Amino acid sequence: MSPSRRAARTSRGRRPSGPGGTSRDGTPRGSIGDRILWPLFLLVLIGGMTVLAVVDAVPRVRLALGQTGTSGTMTVSWCDDPGSDGPRRRCEGTFVSDATGEAVVAGAVNTFEPGDVYSAQLTPDGGRAVLRGVRYALADLRSSCTGLFILAMILAIWIRPLTRTVIVATSAMGTVGLVGWIAGWIASLG
Incomplete structure (x- = not known):
């Protein structure tokens, strides 16, 4: 008998087994x-x-979509750079409301430098101005x-x-x- 016929004969009727193996009827075994x-x-x-x-x-x-908070413009006043051992970089600036023109000091996005101006949304508690737009929501x-x-x-x-x-x-x-x-x-x- 040739090797290929012997392999075909011995593999007849067998099903590939999964992680837990399978029984003769093909149902999975295992815990x-x-x-x-x-x-x-x-x-x-x-x-x-x-x-x-x-x-x-x-x-x-x-x-970010403007459904909560106050829309306006943020001007970054200062940023501290604590170095590699300290906490994250903190920035602060002046937020000016689009609706009332009122200026408020709030936390700024830490990727900007002092003097940068960006379109922002002030949190309802007034503590931080975040970037506004669909891009930031995504x-x-x-x-x-x-x-x-x-x-x-x-x-x-x-x-x-x-x-x-x-x-x-x-x-x-x-x-x-x-x-x-x-x-x-x-x-x-x-």
Whole structure:
């Protein structure tokens, strides 16, 4: 008997086994932890992190879009540079409201230099002036979109059988997450 016929004869009727192996009828074997608990743990972990990222980003997104706070212009007055050992760089300046023309001293975005002027949105408590616009709102949604993308990949790997509905739903979720992450990354570049 030739080697190729022998290989074909011995492999007949066998199915490829997964991580936990398979029984003769093709059903998965393995512990409940391999099949259910581990993917469930990942879903709860990544799902929870995504929800927390969305809840954390919503106030910043609303502020950047001008739905909360006061619109105006910020002129950076000073910045301290604590060096490599200290805390983050702090900046402060004068915020002038577009509506009333009132000037307020507030914290400024730390990427600017003294004398720089930028379009800003003052927080409702009046303590900080953040950058205003859709671009900055997108930059705040990066972590939420990352979680959505990872969640879609976990669902696509875990849910069996892969029906058309599952494929379309996880592909759409993953695409929204990936496109949102890329848009946020590009928005945060400059």
